[in-house]
Amino acid sequence: MKPIELPVLGARHERSDAARNRQKILAAAERLFMRDGVSCTSMDAIATEAGVGKGTLFRRFGDRASLALALLQASDSAFQEAFIRGPAPLGPGAGPCERLIAFGEGLLGHIAAHGEILLAAQTASGPGRRFDAGPYSAYRAHVRMLIEQANARLDADYLADVLLSCLCAELVMHQMRAQGMSVSRLQAGWEQLVKGVLAC
Template sequence: MELPVVQPVTPKERADAVANRQRILDAATRLFAENGVGCTSMDAIAAAAGVGKGTVFRRFGDRASLALAVLDASETTLQEAMIRGPAPLGPGAPPRDRLLAFGDAMLDRLEEHHEILLEAEISHGSYLRSEPHAVHRTHTRHLLAQLRPDADNEYLVDVLLAPLTARVFTDQRHHRGLTLKQLKAGYADTVCRLTRDC
């Protein structure tokens, strides 16, 4: 008779450690947005978070790892809003309104984190096969299927997600000078035309 395997118990993190981690992530998010990742030191992040530099290094290792942690946190927040948040980004709104809210949320996220997101897309060549992108594809495909059950939504989902990538956003926003308002209006117009639901 085989004995059951006892799963190792993951030690619960202390409340102060959880609070420190969140303070570090909040400070890094703000400073990365204000100064860019390359111009933000770990010293500055530690000072803004009110913790020692050693705490930041022990927790995250280096600036690149901290930047990815900021990205993970913002992706988790976005997905939580899509799945359980209030309408129109969350459930309960018409599919077109949800697509528009998703586009707005993605563009806001790009505005805040475009440098980190661009680095993630470039460094990890398989971005289009990444878990976050798969979630975005599934969400968009689900909403499109409700609006255009007759269409090739496998293709249309790519059309709607392409302008929400960091490469396209960075070119439009930072090289060609389009405003965030223009990008949101353009995305809304694209959704309207593709879904024929204006």
């Protein structure tokens, strides 16, 4: 994969043709993901559909996972905004235990809504890539903080990764598809899990 240097906002201007192509690519990807399913859509197909060369596609997005992530950027930013500055119980104002439960319920809903694309985003190329890229570190910091607030004697660093691993797309999709668990059941399970772990 390339050294990557995504559209840092400070970087002068994004050239107009580049911006146009980025939009074309995102639109094409969304269209094909809808039409054929995420896992059946190749990067070649997206490039062709967008009327763009393959090199251009990879220049703008680095790899398949990052493209998927870019498609979810809007809804993901909204979610982050909600749990950082939004109303309780997700945002500040509620107790940490309550917030953590709401966080998981929100994330489960997010996965239920955008499962296929999230799967592509989290199915990293190299092992461990999924922990470096995307919104993972923001989620992790948030969960870590809530754990610490709830019970300072816990190993928050450990538990943050552990609790998030119960909310990863691959697992949740498997629980929903293969095991037939409903979103509400997963949410109820998450609530019990959090209460047990935080002892609240």
